[in-house]
Amino acid sequence: MSSNEKNNSQHDYDPxxxxxxxxxxxxxxxxxxIYNQSAAPTPAATQAFDPSYMSFTDxxxxxxxVDYNSFSRAFDMSCSSSNVVSPMDDSTTKTKKIxxxxxxxxxxxxxxxxxxxxxxxxxxxEDEDSSKSKxxxxxxxxxxxxxxxxxKVNKATKKEARFAFLTKSEIxxxxxxxxxxxxxxxxxxxxxxxxxYYRCTSPKCxxxxxxxxxxxxxxxxxxxxxxxxxxxxxxxxxxxxxxxxSSSIMxxxxxxxxxxPHEFLSHxxxxxxxxxxxxxxxxxxxxxxxxxxxxxxxxQDLVSSFTRSQAP
DNA sequence: CGGTTTTGACCCGCGC
DNA sequence: GCGCGGGTCAAAACCG
Numbered sequence: 096m097s098s099n100e101k102n103n104s105q106h107d108y109d110p111x112x113x114x115x116x117x118x119x120x121x122x123x124x125x126x127x128x129i130y131n132q133s134a135a136p137t138p139a140a141t142q143a144f145d146p147s148y149m150s151f152t153d154x155x156x157x158x159x160x161v162d163y164n165s166f167s168r169a170f171d172m173s174c175s176s177s178n179v180v181s182p183m184d185d186s187t188t189k190t191k192k193i194x195x196x197x198x199x200x201x202x203x204x205x206x207x208x209x210x211x212x213x214x215x216x217x218x219x220x221e222d223e224d225s226s227k228s229k230x231x232x233x234x235x236x237x238x239x240x241x242x243x244x245x246x247k248v249n250k251a252t253k254k255e256a257r258f259a260f261l262t263k264s265e266i267x268x269x270x271x272x273x274x275x276x277x278x279x280x281x282x283x284x285x286x287x288x289x290x291x292y293y294r295c296t297s298p299k300c301x302x303x304x305x306x307x308x309x310x311x312x313x314x315x316x317x318x319x320x321x322x323x324x325x326x327x328x329x330x331x332x333x334x335x336x337x338x339x340x341s342s343s344i345m346x347x348x349x350x351x352x353x354x355x356p357h358e359f360l361s362h363x364x365x366x367x368x369x370x371x372x373x374x375x376x377x378x379x380x381x382x383x384x385x386x387x388x389x390x391x392x393x394x395q396d397l398v399s400s401f402t403r404s405q406a407p
Numbered sequence: 408c409g410g411t412t413t414t415g416a417c418c419c420g421c422g423c
Numbered sequence: 424g425c426g427c428g429g430g431t432c433a434a435a436a437c438c439g
Contacts, residue, residue, distance in 0.1 A: 276410085276411060276412085277411070277412055277413080278412090278430095278431070278432075278433090279413095279414085279430070279431060279432080280412090280413075280414075281428085281429065281430070281431095283429095284427090284428065284429090290430095292430070296410090296411090305430090
């Protein structure tokens with residue numbers, strides 16, 4: 096990683112300074128698209144998201160060009176679809192199957208972009224999980240040492256919430272206000288782009304995220320969050336823009352109730368809204384619009400569908 | 408010097 | 424049982 100990029104991701108106020116601002120994904124059940132605010136919208140994108148193409152960031156910043164209607168509309172189209180599926184329930188959490196293992200096999204999933212699973216869920220998965228998040232290993236020097244299997248995982252029983260979203264960005268590791276420490280990187284099968292693994296640096300926070308680039312559309316970054324932050328965004332990181340975001344979100348949330356995807360927001364907001372209200376520094380500039388993606392396999396389906404829709 | 412990134416090794420689950 | 428691929432560890436390197 097270049098020093099520029101590193102600095103960008105960790106210390107700059109505006110994570111996109113010097114870059115084209117990333118854009119965010121809005122998925123329609125039948126026509127997933129990546130909405131790009133900075134580039135001319137493709138016909139497909141325009142059709143799928145007609146009104147005012149905007150970035151989520153704009154929405155969150157209460158930009159004058161976006162009103163709440165468009166904001167909620169953006170969510171409605173992705174979260175209130177009649178075809179929404181909720182594959183992240185207990186029956187599918189054996190999930191590894193359709194989940195992680197398929198990332199690298201996207202060349203296969205792309206062969207069936209019309210799979211019935213190609214829809215997006217915004218339902219809560221608070222108690223859901225990826226069976227693999229329990230893989231946290233104890234330190235080698237733990238009490239377990241001596242049997243040669245000290246690395247053996249003490250599998251946690253807690254289920255972690257997990258969801259992913261696509262972002263059209265040149266930046267791999269998009270700033271979300273929290274501080275992350277990279278703990279691994281792996282080559283993705285059938286993809287020239289590696290997958291990076293990050294963990295929240297907060298001592299007790301076990302939230303992880305994975306970041307990888309779609310090989311089918313290198314401009315698309317796939318970010319998967321796993322777990323829920325149990326702390327505020329580091330106040331030293333960002334300024335008042337965060338407050339703009341939080342207040343906007345909370346107002347919208349309060350006024351529209353169930354129409355708003357609390358669940359996905361809750362992953363990034365402190366658990367108490369009152370806490371939030373009192374902490375205008377707690378949120379940061381770039382809050383992305385994210386949609387819960389059941390698993391990587393579906394993600395890839397969506398990406399491939401999108402790619403297809405972009406094809407001449 | 409402390410925090411972060413890099414990277415090879417290791418572990419584990421799954422499919423065959 | 425074996426091989427493969429994903430996920431994690433941890434020492435070394437790097438950086439401000």
